[in-house]
Amino acid sequence: MSGPRYHRPKRQDQRLVAFECQSCGWVSYPERKRTCKGCSAAPAEYEEVQLQERGEIKTFVVQHYLPDDIETPQPVAIVDVPQVGDGEPARIYGLLAESELDELEVGREVEARFRELFDDGDRPINSFKFAVPRGEK
Amino acid sequence: MRDAYVVGAGMIDFGELYDQSFDDLLEAAYLNLLEDVDKGVEPSDIDAGWYGTIDFANEGSSGASVAHATGLFEKPITRVENACATGSDAFRNASLAVRAGEVDLALVIGAEKMLDDTAGLIQGAAVERLWRGRGVTMPAFFGMRATRHMEVYGTTKAQIAEVSVKNHENGTKYPHAHQQFECTVEDVQDSPTVSYPLNLYDCCPVTDGACAVLLAGEDVAHEYTDEPVRHAGWGLSSDTFQRGDDLALSNFPASRHASSRAYERSGYGPDDVDVAEVHDCFSITELITYEDLGFCGDGEGGEFIESGAPRLDGHTPVNPSGGLLSKGHPIGATGVAQIAEIYEQLRDEAGDVQVDDPEVGLQHNIGIGRNATGAVSCVNVFDRG
Ligand SMILES: [Zn+2]
Numbered sequence: 001m002s003g004p005r006y007h008r009p010k011r012q013d014q015r016l017v018a019f020e021c022q023s024c025g026w027v028s029y030p031e032r033k034r035t036c037k038g039c040s041a042a043p044a045e046y047e048e049v050q051l052q053e054r055g056e057i058k059t060f061v062v063q064h065y066l067p068d069d070i071e072t073p074q075p076v077a078i079v080d081v082p083q084v085g086d087g088e089p090a091r092i093y094g095l096l097a098e099s100e101l102d103e104l105e106v107g108r109e110v111e112a113r114f115r116e117l118f119d120d121g122d123r124p125i126n127s128f129k130f131a132v133p134r135g136e137k
Numbered sequence: 138m139r140d141a142y143v144v145g146a147g148m149i150d151f152g153e154l155y156d157q158s159f160d161d162l163l164e165a166a167y168l169n170l171l172e173d174v175d176k177g178v179e180p181s182d183i184d185a186g187w188y189g190t191i192d193f194a195n196e197g198s199s200g201a202s203v204a205h206a207t208g209l210f211e212k213p214i215t216r217v218e219n220a221c222a223t224g225s226d227a228f229r230n231a232s233l234a235v236r237a238g239e240v241d242l243a244l245v246i247g248a249e250k251m252l253d254d255t256a257g258l259i260q261g262a263a264v265e266r267l268w269r270g271r272g273v274t275m276p277a278f279f280g281m282r283a284t285r286h287m288e289v290y291g292t293t294k295a296q297i298a299e300v301s302v303k304n305h306e307n308g309t310k311y312p313h314a315h316q317q318f319e320c321t322v323e324d325v326q327d328s329p330t331v332s333y334p335l336n337l338y339d340c341c342p343v344t345d346g347a348c349a350v351l352l353a354g355e356d357v358a359h360e361y362t363d364e365p366v367r368h369a370g371w372g373l374s375s376d377t378f379q380r381g382d383d384l385a386l387s388n389f390p391a392s393r394h395a396s397s398r399a400y401e402r403s404g405y406g407p408d409d410v411d412v413a414e415v416h417d418c419f420s421i422t423e424l425i426t427y428e429d430l431g432f433c434g435d436g437e438g439g440e441f442i443e444s445g446a447p448r449l450d451g452h453t454p455v456n457p458s459g460g461l462l463s464k465g466h467p468i469g470a471t472g473v474a475q476i477a478e479i480y481e482q483l484r485d486e487a488g489d490v491q492v493d494d495p496e497v498g499l500q501h502n503i504g505i506g507r508n509a510t511g512a513v514s515c516v517n518v519f520d521r522g
Contacts, residue, residue, distance in 0.1 A: 030269075037380050059285035059386050061277045062333035075332075076273055078378060078386060086284060091379055093270050093509070104168060106288040 006125050013127035016053065016112065018083070018090045019046040027083065029090035051090055053112040055081035055130065060096065060104055075104055079130055082111070097129040108132060141235040142358040145174035146477035151315045151465040153252055159196050162347035163206035163249045166470075168476035170349040173202055174360035178351065180207070184240045186214035189227035189247035189282050190469030194254055203246055214244075217471075221416060221504025222373065222515035223247065224348070225472030230514060231352050232368045237284035241354050242361075247474070248347035249467035257375050270508030276340055276419065278509045281474045283334045283421040285387040290436035294334055294425070298325035299442045300420040304456050307449060308463025310489035313342045313474075315465035325420075339420040340358075344465025350472040354381035355522075365504030366483045367522035369497075370403025372396060375506075375513045383437075389503050390513035392429035396501065399516040400431075403497075407431030410453060410518075414475035416459040416502045423447075426501060427455070430516075449492060456491035457482065457488060473513065475500040479519050 011017050012030035019028045022045040024076035026038025036044035057077070060077035075096040080089040091137065096104065098113065147170025149162065156167070171178055186209060187347045192198040200214030203494050217227035222246035231243040250507040286292045302322055308314035320338055328337035351361070358365040375396035378385040407430055415430065419421035424438040432453050433441040441447065448453035458464050458478040461471060479498035506513055 037377065039325075058383075059281045059288070061280035061284060061335075062330075063274060063277050064274070064330050064332060066272065066274070070272070074272075076277060088381060091381055093273060106285060 006120050007123070014114070015129065016051040016081070018049050018051050020049045020083070020087055021046055025088050027088050027090045029057070029081070029092055039130070046127065050089060051081045052082040052084055055079040055089070055094065055110055057106055057108045057110060057114065058091070060119055062104075073101065075099070075101065077110070077130065078109065094128070094130040095133055099132040103132045106108055138236045139238065140355045140522070141232040141352050141368045142355060143368065143476065143480045143519070144353045144361035144365050145170050145178065145357050145367040146480045147173050147345055147349040148313050148474055148477050149378035150313045150353050151344050151467060151474070154345040155252065157345070159194060159250050160206045162250065162345065163246060166246060166248065166349040167207045167244070171480060174351060175364070175434075176360065178361055180209060182206065182242050183209060183212065185212055185231070185234065185326040185341050186244040186246065187227040187231040188214055188216045189190050189218075189224040189245070189473060190216065190249055191218050191223055193468060194250035196250070206328070206346070209244070219504070219515070220506045220513050221418065221468055222468045222472060222502040222513050224474070225333060225476065225500060225502045225515040225517055226373060228350065228352070228473060228517065229371045229373060232371065235352050235354050238354065240436070241357050242371060243352040244349060245348065245352060245361055245473055247470040247472065249469045250345050251343045252345050270510050273507060273509035274332060276335050278461050278505045279419040279422050280332040280335045282387055282425055282480070286421065286425060286438070287334065289387055290439070292439040294326060295322050296439035297420045297424055298322045298338065298444055300417060300423045301325050301462050302304060303421070303442070303448055304417060304460040304462040307457055307490055308459025311458045311464065312488070314459040314463045315340050317464050335419055335421065341461040341466045343419050346465055346467035346470040346474065347444070348477050349468045350473055350476055350480065364484050366480050366519050369405065369520045370401070370518035372398030372402070373513075373515045374512060377507075377511045379510055388425045389512050389514060391512045392426060392501065392503050392516070395514040395516040396430045397418055399499070399518045403518040403520070405497050405518060405520070409497045410499045411497050412457060412479065412492045413453065413455045413499040413501065414458060414478050415423065415455055415460070417456055417467055419464050421463065422503060423455065423460065426503065430499070430501060443455070449490060454492040456464055457492055471501065472502050476517065477503075483519060483521050
């Protein structure tokens with residue numbers, strides 16, 4: 001199924017652009033929001049911030065049962081991705097790729113790699129997957 | 138405001154009920170409820186209904202489904218959906234209406250056909266794409282907490298498995314449970330990995346079921362039974378790990394908000410709870426819920442299960458019914474069935490899983506929503522009035 005929802009956050013997906021609440025510092029990624037999940041400000045004032053291309057695994061799982069057309073085992077993590085400069089990180093789900101399962105652990109630094117995630121039927125969706133940096137086992 | 142009391146409960150045997158339709162499940166739970174009420178009840182006495190289902194079978198369920206299944210037409214019946222807290226939140230809404238004096242006698246009924254849809258839960262969770270929570274299946278959502286809890290607190294996979302061992306043992310003594318077998322820690326650890334670190338026996342089965350309870354205002358409760366059970370407190374809350382609190386990576390702050398409100402309203406605290414039915418969709422969920430409900434301190438869930446405290450004969454028996462791990466988790470019915478069990482426990486009618494003379498009981502759900510980024514929790518507290 002194709003759909004606009006895959007294309008709405010295109011800039012965020014391709015450039016790791018996020019949004020910082022000017023009241024409390026909470027960071028929204030990828031949604032460009034007008035209310036705040038951190039301080040409930042409404043309307044909230046946001047400033048665009050740039051995320052780094054590295055993050056830290058806060059927790060993860062390795063999924064073994066998924067629909068037949070999805071490759072398993074499939075590791076997924078919750079990753080904190082810091083801003084360039086000061087401020088809170090964005091806390092997001094990240095697909096893990098191109099890594100050995102035994103390299104995965106809480107606290108491990110991972111790097112964002114720009115990939116074609118899937119094709120929505122018309123156009124490719126490009127965004128980031130996370131991987132253990134090569135040669136840093 | 139007046140208090141609301143549970144005055145009857147109708148449970149059906151949970152299981153793979155291929156020979157029963159959605160309608161059949163609702164009808165069976167309703168008839169069991171009518172039969173259960175000590176002094177009897179006429180359908181015409183029922184003023185209103187609250188119906189919990191996520192409509193997993195996609196039968197377009199509305200309140201009218203309950204009218205069709207029970208014959209209760211011309212009455213207000215409201216469908217409630219709130220993820221895994223669906224049944225318990227339907228109950229909470231019914232109780233608020235009874236307390237307000239708007240309704241004297243309220244039917245609460247929850248039902249789910251989990252097995253009619255061949256695509257199943259995994260396919261459903263992975264809607265279309267693996268991306269940003271899409272494709273984060275339920276075992277993965279809860280498994281994330283297990284990984285984090287093991288890392289931060291040193292909780293072991295064996296301690297997590299102990300929850301499953303306890304609940305399966307209880308389930309063999311509870312007549313309505315779906316999976317009636319005992320297992321060992323080794324059995325749990327040798328079962329296939331579903332989503333590391335969770336194995337198959339760490340996960341509840343996929344189960345059809347329904348359950349109904351009846352709520353009455355305090356001035357009419359004694360027309361139906363001499364032993365009504367009081368709805369003493371309640372809380373409902375939602376949360377997301379995206380808010381940045383590290384606690385939301387290992388535990389569920391939503392359960393903490395919901396339970397502290399329920400404790401505050403009831404005047405009871407965690408030490409007063411004599412029996413609890415809590416959300417053990419996965420073994421790890423129950424272990425962290427011990428902490429979230431205040432039965433033990435943060436990071437002590439592993440020691441709590443190891444100490445035997447949540448066993449039938451322990452200090453705070455948890456899930457005497459076998460929990461979702463053994464009984465099954467037909468989502469809309471789950472919370473209502475937990476309340477039915479607390480009703481039986483507080484009336485000393487729980488048979489082989491009866492705990493020793495409980496005065497205060499607690500029911501808890503924690504659910505997942507919004508592409509596996511959100512959590513919702515409902516807690517209800519009961520006493521003998
Ligand atoms: Zn804010």
